[in-house]
Ligand SMILES: Cc1cc2nc3c(=O)[nH]c(=O)nc-3n(C[C@H](O)[C@H](O)[C@H](O)COP(=O)(O)O)c2cc1C
């Protein structure tokens with residue numbers, strides 16, 4: 001089979017668009033993660049707390065750095081003369097077929113780096129058919145994000161409230177607003193040790209930033225003797241600006257900070273749970289339920305035992321435990337479990353992966369090691385910082401364009417050829 005030059009399907013749609021369009025990758029101007037990160041830093045220079053909040057990590061950054069070092073140790077062994085024109089990037093998760101193995105990771109306080117807040121990524125994701133996972137720490141409400149995401153696929157990430165009635169109120173709102181999957185994050189029962197945030201006292205909630213899910217919730221607000229509000233006047237979203245307003249004694253800022261502090265106590269941090277606590281969530285949520293932050297093989301097996309539908313193997317991008325295992329090594333170890341392998345094979349247990357995914361090859365490696373799909377984190381944060389929705393769209397296209405071409409370079413006809421085939425297509429180098 002040959003391709004005509006005007007067709008060039010073997011290039012992949014994104015690469016074709018860029019080369020033949022002649023303008024380079026717009027609006028970011030580069031396809032290189034490190035360059036995009038630099039541009040984002042530049043843009044947020046005036047508010048250094050904000051950059052280090054989104055780009056930063058826990059402790060000595062050893063977990064953050066380890067994620068990419070470990071991914072880099074896995075290498076793909078390419079095969080030749082495999083006719084892999086028109087690669088198939090589709091994956092099916094919980095009975096739904098998505099265009100690619102990529103989801104938008106739950107990221108809080110998006111209003112601190114983009115005026116569009118969570119709308120930037122929610123709209124970009126919907127446009128490209130990529131599932132958007134909404135964070136509990138959003139600067140927009142569940143209803144507003146659902147509206148921005150429209151017909152796009154969306155899941156909800158839970159930071160687990162102290163009170164069961166608040167938990168169920170959030171979950172009901174999520175369900176009523178079309179969020180099909182529930183991701184319960186387990187690695188952030190308290191914030192990690194983050195030197196840069198400690199130095200700048202940068203805690204968005206304490207300034208009333210990222211509290212929209214709470215302030216719009218009737219059950220939570222009733223506990224404060226208040227009515228829910230859709231649009232608590234939260235501008236400017238930036239936390240440092242809020243600190244300044246607070247210092248000046250601004251009454252609106254004081255009010256937002258007070259509610260923020262209550263929300264911090266209710267739904268974010270300071271309350272550790274046990275495995276038994278998952279049961280009420282399991283009973284309440286009828287759709288797919290995943291536990292995020294799993295790193296130990298025994299925890300993955302426990303997740304199967306308590307009847308959840310999947311896990312996200314993640315170390316929160318290195319933001320929680322400094323000195324933790326690189327997430328890709330955790331995935332490798334988890335997928336050695338016969339129990340996990342059998343559960344995945346039966347179709348009853350889904351394994352997703354994040355922490356350090358930057359390129360197409362990273363996705364191939366994670367899928368070869370057993371992940372069914374991956375979550376994109378910081379790359380889209382930087383895309384949104386630089387160019388809002390258009391920036392997020394480009395980031396997704398870059399990663400998928402790279403994945404598409406890298407599959408072909410590796411001699412893989414699609415992501416299905418990579419999945420679970422580490423033994424055939426990967427090796428580990430020791431430099
Ligand atoms: C600024 C920022 C905020 C985050 N907020 C949340 C959150 O609200 N809920 C959550 O489950 N994970 C959160 N995460 C973790 C991401 O979902 C994801 O696990 C992580 O970004 C993956 O690492 P990577 O960005 O280095 O690839 C956050 C990450 C960042 C960078």
Ligand SMILES: O=C(O)C(=O)c1ccccc1
Pocket residue numbers: 107108109137188204210268316319
């Ligand atoms: O910073 C994070 O990693 C995170 O999960 C979070 C927590 C609270 C508010 C915003 C983000």
